Amino acid sequence: MLQSDFSSTSTIYKDTSPAGTLCYIDPEYQRTGLVSPKSDVYALGMVILQLLTARPAIAVTHVVETALENDELACVLDQDAGEWPIDEAKELAYLGLSCAELRRKDRPDLKNKVLPVLERLKAVADSAQRSTSMTRPTPPNHFICPIRKDVMVDPCVAADGYTYDRRAIEQWLEESDSSPMTNLPLTSRSLTPNYTLLSAIMEWKSTT
Missing domain, CATH: 1.10.510.10 (Transferase(Phosphotransferase) domain 1)
Structure with missing residues (x-):
């Protein structure tokens, strides 16, 4: 030894x-x-x-x-x-x-x-x-608002079929009647909450 x-x-x-x-x-x-x-x-x-x-x-x-x-x-x-x-x-x-x-x-x-x-x-x-x-991992692309370029807080589906953060799309609609994604006229200003995506975002935030 x-x-x-x-x-x-x-x-x-x-x-x-x-x-x-x-x-x-x-x-x-x-x-x-x-x-x-x-x-x-x-x-x-x-x-x-x-x-x-x-x-x-x-x-x-x-x-x-x-x-x-x-x-x-x-x-x-x-x-x-x-x-x-x-x-x-x-x-x-x-x-x-x-x-x-x-x-x-x-x-x-x-x-x-x-x-x-x-x-x-x-x-x-x-x-x-x-x-x-x-360092928080990069979020999935579909969590990102096309307007704000950040993770959505209150995702909503617009008349063009795309999902946006509610505040961002509402501000957009105050100045434009066209889609932020296609630039085509929107047939309606109604917004439908995307609860499925919101749930996925909340789960992602809780684990990062």
């Missing part, structure tokens, strides 16, 4: 047999038989690269390195995970590669280097999620 006290500058190495898949085991363990906190950093780096790309651990470091060198990281990112913020994805990719360095001494310190980056990236992700949740 690996023991590490982050509050201390000393590192305790154990001569033990770590369990796990070969691709995640510290390469230096295979040479020295010793594990340390940097062994966990190596495994973390491999996990980060796999989370970014959804590729097998074998050769994933080469794939990401090549993509970064050619400025083509977006091409190897996991497309099923959605749209990646490229700057943050690059930073995470570089972090993963540094953690997965073959030599233990070249890997960053978990407490002082790795965790601060992960915490900052998490804060960015949390902020983006809050911003997205506060």
